[in-house]
Amino acid sequence: MGLQHTKHSEVKQANILMLGLDSAGKSTLLYKFKYKDVFLTVPTIGFNVDMIDTRKDFTLTFWDVGGQQKMRRSWCNFLENADGLLYVVDSSDKRRLEESKKEFELILKNEFLKSVPVIVLANKQDLPGALNAEEITRRFNVKKHCSNKNWYVQPCCAITGAGLSEALQRLTTFAKHYIRAKETSTTFKEIETL
Ligand code: G3D
Ligand code: MG
Numbered sequence: 563m564g565l566q567h568t569k570h571s572e573v574k575q576a577n578i579l580m581l582g583l584d585s586a587g588k589s590t591l592l593y594k595f596k597y598k599d600v601f602l603t604v605p606t607i608g609f610n611v612d613m614i615d616t617r618k619d620f621t622l623t624f625w626d627v628g629g630q631q632k633m634r635r636s637w638c639n640f641l642e643n644a645d646g647l648l649y650v651v652d653s654s655d656k657r658r659l660e661e662s663k664k665e666f667e668l669i670l671k672n673e674f675l676k677s678v679p680v681i682v683l684a685n686k687q688d689l690p691g692a693l694n695a696e697e698i699t700r701r702f703n704v705k706k707h708c709s710n711k712n713w714y715v716q717p718c719c720a721i722t723g724a725g726l727s728e729a730l731q732r733l734t735t736f737a738k739h740y741i742r743a744k745e746t747s748t749t750f751k752e753i754e755t756l
Contacts, residue, residue: 575621576737577643581669582650583662587685588626590720591650595624595730620734624648641674646737648729649682651698653717654689663702670707677743679712679736680704681729688719712736 580588625640647669651662666682669675684698695717699705704715714732718725 573620573738573741575623576645576734576741578622578624578646578648578733578737579640579644580624580626580648580650581665582683583652583658583665585655586650586652586662587683587720588650591683591685591718591726592624592626594720594723594726620738622646622730622733622737641669641672644675644678645740646733647675647678647680648733649680650685651682651702652686653684653692653694653698654686656691656693659693659701666702667707677711677740679733679740680708681713681733681736682715683725683729684715684717685720687717687724688721712739 580592582588625644627640649666649669652658670680682698682702682704684693684695686692687694693701695715699715702715704713714736716725716729716732718729720726
Protein backbone atom coordinates (compact mmCIF):
# COMPACT_ATOMS: atom_id res chain seq x y z
CA MET A 563 0.00 0.00 0.00
CA GLY A 564 1.46 3.34 -0.99
CA LEU A 565 1.00 6.79 0.40
CA GLN A 566 -1.66 8.82 -1.25
CA HIS A 567 -0.67 12.35 -2.08
CA THR A 568 -3.31 14.95 -2.53
CA LYS A 569 -2.38 18.17 -4.25
CA HIS A 570 -4.01 21.09 -2.48
CA SER A 571 -5.51 23.80 -4.57
CA GLU A 572 -3.97 27.14 -3.67
CA VAL A 573 -5.88 28.85 -0.90
CA LYS A 574 -7.08 32.21 -2.19
CA GLN A 575 -9.94 33.28 0.02
CA ALA A 576 -10.99 33.08 3.65
CA ASN A 577 -14.13 34.11 5.49
CA ILE A 578 -13.44 36.06 8.63
CA LEU A 579 -16.18 36.49 11.14
CA MET A 580 -15.90 39.74 13.03
CA LEU A 581 -17.52 39.84 16.41
CA GLY A 582 -17.47 41.94 19.53
CA LEU A 583 -19.83 44.13 21.52
CA ASP A 584 -21.34 47.21 19.94
CA SER A 585 -18.91 50.16 20.11
CA ALA A 586 -15.88 47.87 20.28
CA GLY A 587 -14.67 49.43 17.01
CA LYS A 588 -15.62 46.90 14.31
CA SER A 589 -16.95 49.40 11.76
CA THR A 590 -13.95 51.67 12.31
CA LEU A 591 -11.64 48.70 11.71
CA LEU A 592 -13.40 47.73 8.49
CA TYR A 593 -13.18 51.30 7.28
CA LYS A 594 -9.46 51.31 8.01
CA PHE A 595 -8.92 47.97 6.26
CA LYS A 596 -10.84 49.24 3.25
CA TYR A 597 -8.85 52.39 2.71
CA LYS A 598 -5.49 50.91 3.55
CA ASP A 599 -5.57 48.13 1.01
CA VAL A 600 -5.64 48.65 -2.73
CA PHE A 601 -7.87 45.85 -3.86
CA LEU A 602 -11.32 45.71 -2.41
CA THR A 603 -14.96 45.22 -3.16
CA VAL A 604 -17.87 45.96 -0.91
CA PRO A 605 -20.87 44.10 -2.24
CA THR A 606 -24.18 45.28 -0.93
CA ILE A 607 -25.95 42.19 0.17
CA GLY A 608 -28.32 43.89 2.55
CA PHE A 609 -28.51 42.87 6.16
CA ASN A 610 -25.93 44.04 8.63
CA VAL A 611 -22.98 42.46 6.88
CA ASP A 612 -19.86 44.07 5.50
CA MET A 613 -17.70 42.13 3.10
CA ILE A 614 -14.27 43.45 2.36
CA ASP A 615 -11.64 41.86 0.21
CA THR A 616 -8.09 42.80 0.95
CA ARG A 617 -4.73 42.01 -0.65
CA LYS A 618 -4.04 41.05 -4.24
CA ASP A 619 -3.14 37.39 -3.98
CA PHE A 620 -5.31 36.48 -1.05
CA THR A 621 -8.76 37.64 -0.07
CA LEU A 622 -9.93 38.06 3.46
CA THR A 623 -13.66 38.57 3.47
CA PHE A 624 -14.84 40.19 6.67
CA TRP A 625 -18.32 39.57 7.92
CA ASP A 626 -19.32 42.23 10.42
CA VAL A 627 -22.62 40.94 11.64
CA GLY A 628 -23.14 43.63 14.24
CA GLY A 629 -22.77 43.49 17.98
CA GLN A 630 -26.11 44.81 19.12
CA GLN A 631 -28.18 42.56 21.32
CA LYS A 632 -30.79 41.96 18.61
CA MET A 633 -28.10 40.86 16.14
CA ARG A 634 -26.43 38.34 18.39
CA ARG A 635 -28.90 35.61 17.62
CA SER A 636 -27.89 35.76 13.95
CA TRP A 637 -24.20 35.14 14.70
CA CYS A 638 -24.67 31.39 14.48
CA ASN A 639 -25.68 31.61 10.83
CA PHE A 640 -22.23 32.85 9.96
CA LEU A 641 -20.23 30.45 12.05
CA GLU A 642 -20.48 27.47 9.77
CA ASN A 643 -18.38 29.01 7.00
CA ALA A 644 -15.90 30.91 9.13
CA ASP A 645 -12.18 30.31 8.54
CA GLY A 646 -11.20 32.74 11.26
CA LEU A 647 -12.69 34.71 14.10
CA LEU A 648 -11.69 38.31 14.73
CA TYR A 649 -12.98 39.26 18.14
CA VAL A 650 -12.83 42.99 18.87
CA VAL A 651 -12.59 44.31 22.41
CA ASP A 652 -12.75 47.91 23.63
CA SER A 653 -9.78 47.61 25.97
CA SER A 654 -10.60 50.93 27.62
CA ASP A 655 -14.17 50.10 28.63
CA LYS A 656 -13.68 48.26 31.89
CA ARG A 657 -17.37 48.43 32.72
CA ARG A 658 -18.26 46.18 29.76
CA LEU A 659 -15.23 43.92 29.86
CA GLU A 660 -17.10 41.18 31.69
CA GLU A 661 -19.99 41.34 29.20
CA SER A 662 -17.55 41.09 26.31
CA LYS A 663 -15.78 38.16 27.95
CA LYS A 664 -19.10 36.33 28.38
CA GLU A 665 -19.91 36.78 24.69
CA PHE A 666 -16.45 35.57 23.78
CA GLU A 667 -16.83 32.44 25.89
CA LEU A 668 -20.30 31.79 24.53
CA ILE A 669 -19.26 32.05 20.91
CA LEU A 670 -16.28 29.74 21.42
CA LYS A 671 -18.57 27.03 22.72
CA ASN A 672 -20.09 26.74 19.28
CA GLU A 673 -19.29 23.45 17.59
CA PHE A 674 -18.57 25.12 14.21
CA LEU A 675 -15.77 27.17 15.75
CA LYS A 676 -14.12 24.20 17.42
CA SER A 677 -10.81 24.58 15.63
CA VAL A 678 -11.30 27.91 13.87
CA PRO A 679 -8.34 30.25 14.62
CA VAL A 680 -8.98 33.30 16.77
CA ILE A 681 -7.46 36.76 16.77
CA VAL A 682 -8.53 38.98 19.64
CA LEU A 683 -8.04 42.65 18.87
CA ALA A 684 -7.34 44.60 22.03
CA ASN A 685 -8.60 47.79 20.43
CA LYS A 686 -8.52 51.45 21.57
CA GLN A 687 -4.97 51.22 22.89
CA ASP A 688 -4.72 55.00 22.42
CA LEU A 689 -7.14 55.67 25.25
CA PRO A 690 -5.82 56.23 28.76
CA GLY A 691 -6.13 53.24 31.03
CA ALA A 692 -6.64 50.77 28.16
CA LEU A 693 -5.73 47.24 29.23
CA ASN A 694 -2.76 45.88 27.31
CA ALA A 695 -2.75 42.64 25.30
CA GLU A 696 -1.32 40.59 28.18
CA GLU A 697 -4.04 41.83 30.51
CA ILE A 698 -6.80 41.13 27.96
CA THR A 699 -5.35 37.63 27.43
CA ARG A 700 -5.49 37.01 31.16
CA ARG A 701 -8.92 38.54 31.81
CA PHE A 702 -10.51 36.69 28.88
CA ASN A 703 -8.77 33.47 29.81
CA VAL A 704 -7.79 33.13 26.16
CA LYS A 705 -5.15 30.44 26.75
CA LYS A 706 -7.75 28.15 28.25
CA HIS A 707 -10.59 28.87 25.83
CA CYS A 708 -8.41 28.62 22.74
CA SER A 709 -6.17 25.77 23.83
CA ASN A 710 -7.13 23.61 20.83
CA LYS A 711 -6.63 26.21 18.10
CA ASN A 712 -4.32 28.93 16.81
CA TRP A 713 -4.86 32.21 18.63
CA TYR A 714 -3.25 35.58 19.16
CA VAL A 715 -4.10 38.74 21.06
CA GLN A 716 -3.10 41.83 19.07
CA PRO A 717 -3.07 45.31 20.61
CA CYS A 718 -4.33 47.91 18.14
CA CYS A 719 -5.89 51.27 17.51
CA ALA A 720 -8.51 51.26 14.77
CA ILE A 721 -8.30 55.04 14.42
CA THR A 722 -4.57 55.29 13.70
CA GLY A 723 -4.32 51.80 12.23
CA ALA A 724 -1.54 50.79 14.64
CA GLY A 725 -1.29 47.01 14.95
CA LEU A 726 -3.66 46.29 12.07
CA SER A 727 -1.20 45.04 9.47
CA GLU A 728 0.25 42.64 12.06
CA ALA A 729 -3.27 41.40 12.77
CA LEU A 730 -4.04 40.92 9.06
CA GLN A 731 -0.79 39.08 8.46
CA ARG A 732 -1.36 36.68 11.31
CA LEU A 733 -5.00 36.22 10.37
CA THR A 734 -3.96 35.30 6.82
CA THR A 735 -1.42 32.74 8.06
CA PHE A 736 -3.86 31.20 10.52
CA ALA A 737 -6.75 31.08 8.04
CA LYS A 738 -4.63 29.49 5.28
CA HIS A 739 -3.42 26.88 7.73
CA TYR A 740 -6.96 26.18 8.90
CA ILE A 741 -8.33 25.82 5.36
CA ARG A 742 -5.53 23.42 4.39
CA ALA A 743 -6.13 21.33 7.50
CA LYS A 744 -9.84 21.25 6.73
CA GLU A 745 -9.13 20.11 3.16
CA THR A 746 -6.80 17.39 4.41
CA SER A 747 -9.32 16.03 6.88
CA THR A 748 -12.02 16.01 4.18
CA THR A 749 -9.66 14.13 1.88
CA PHE A 750 -8.94 11.57 4.60
CA LYS A 751 -12.65 11.10 5.19
CA GLU A 752 -13.15 10.57 1.46
CA ILE A 753 -10.33 8.00 1.37
CA GLU A 754 -11.78 6.20 4.38
CA THR A 755 -15.13 5.85 2.71
CA LEU A 756 -13.64 4.49 -0.53
P1 G3D B 1 -18.78 48.96 16.41
O1 G3D B 1 -18.86 48.92 14.93
O2 G3D B 1 -18.03 47.82 16.98
O3 G3D B 1 -20.10 49.14 17.07
P2 G3D B 1 -17.55 51.53 15.96
O4 G3D B 1 -17.91 50.25 16.83
O5 G3D B 1 -16.54 51.21 14.94
O6 G3D B 1 -18.81 52.18 15.51
O7 G3D B 1 -16.83 52.44 17.05
C1 G3D B 1 -17.49 52.92 18.20
C2 G3D B 1 -16.79 54.19 18.66
O8 G3D B 1 -15.46 53.90 19.07
C3 G3D B 1 -16.66 55.26 17.57
O9 G3D B 1 -16.73 56.52 18.19
C4 G3D B 1 -15.23 55.05 17.06
O10 G3D B 1 -14.67 56.22 16.49
C5 G3D B 1 -14.53 54.70 18.36
N1 G3D B 1 -13.31 53.93 18.16
C6 G3D B 1 -13.12 52.80 17.43
N2 G3D B 1 -11.87 52.37 17.51
C7 G3D B 1 -11.21 53.24 18.29
C8 G3D B 1 -9.85 53.35 18.75
O11 G3D B 1 -8.97 52.52 18.46
N3 G3D B 1 -9.56 54.40 19.58
C9 G3D B 1 -10.50 55.33 19.93
N4 G3D B 1 -10.11 56.32 20.73
N5 G3D B 1 -11.78 55.27 19.52
C10 G3D B 1 -12.12 54.25 18.71
P3 G3D B 1 -18.02 57.45 18.10
O12 G3D B 1 -17.61 58.67 18.85
O13 G3D B 1 -18.25 57.67 16.65
O14 G3D B 1 -19.12 56.67 18.76
MG1 MG C 1 -20.57 48.80 13.63
